[in-house]
Amino acid sequence: MKNRLGHIIRCGAVLLLAIVATSCGTSRIAPLPMGESMHVASTSLIPMDGTLIPDAAIDSIATEYRQKMENQMNMVIGYSDEMMYAERPESSLMRFLSDVVLEMSCRIADKLGIVHPSVCILNTGGIRTSLPEGPVTVRNIFEISPFENSVALVYIKGDDLVSVFEHIAIRGGEPISGATMIISGGRLVEAKVDGMPVDKNRMYCIVTNSYLAEGGDGFDILKRCEKHVDSTMIRDMFIMYIRNMSENNEHIKDPGNVRITVTPEK
Secondary structure, eight states: OHHHHHHHHHHHHHHHHHHHHHTTSOOOOOOOOTTOOOOOOOOOOOOOSTTOOOOHHHHHHHHHHHHHHHHHHTOEEEEESSOBOOOSSOOHHHHHHHHHHHHHHHHHHHHHTOOOOSEEEOOGGGOOSOBOSEEEEHHHHHHHOOSOOEEEEEEEEHHHHHHHHHHHHHTTOOOEESEEEEEETTEEEEEEETTEEOOTTSEEEEEEEHHHHTTGGGOHHHHTSEEEEEEEEHHHHHHHHHHHHHHTTOOBOOOOOOOEEEOOOO
């Protein structure tokens, strides 16, 4: 049995070497182990262009799955009372999405038996398009949030949270919930959480996406913090929340409460 297994491994190694040697269309043959016979295989490059002849059987399978995917993507999950955009310092869509993540992440915290996050911080660049007025489909949400970002609960000290808010001020605003900011000339003037000034000595729990939690968009401070990255996708949160709204006959609309105020530079 051992000799047979060893023979299989040696033959596999020979085949791998032959593939590597001929993968670029050359005639070089790799050296063979002692006592092994050689089987020569020819290779050629196949251009991936219009000259390829479709395989009817494979195309039939792909068409079936493509139609199923189209049906799922075109499924209406809710209704929006207005067109909603994402633009700094804040906008209707930024307010709505950050509120969704904050509320939904509190449910995750309940399941884990941990403290609820007080603040949600997302990135404007993660919102790739607007939300249309009228029926909202699964496709709309995929277009808004195409990235595979999951939920991250981050534990951060107050003085570091102030630094995060300062970075948001430099960037001219980001989607936030549970906090308010006043910025002027790219500088942070004031930041509050739940209506109270940030306590620099307190530990806060905030929720964000996995991209920012790993230091994306210059949020290096978050990378150094203790965190729990959940498997729940941010996009799935949006879909689930909007479906729940629809089941309760609620429409999507701008939450309305201002989070970021920009004042003239002094």
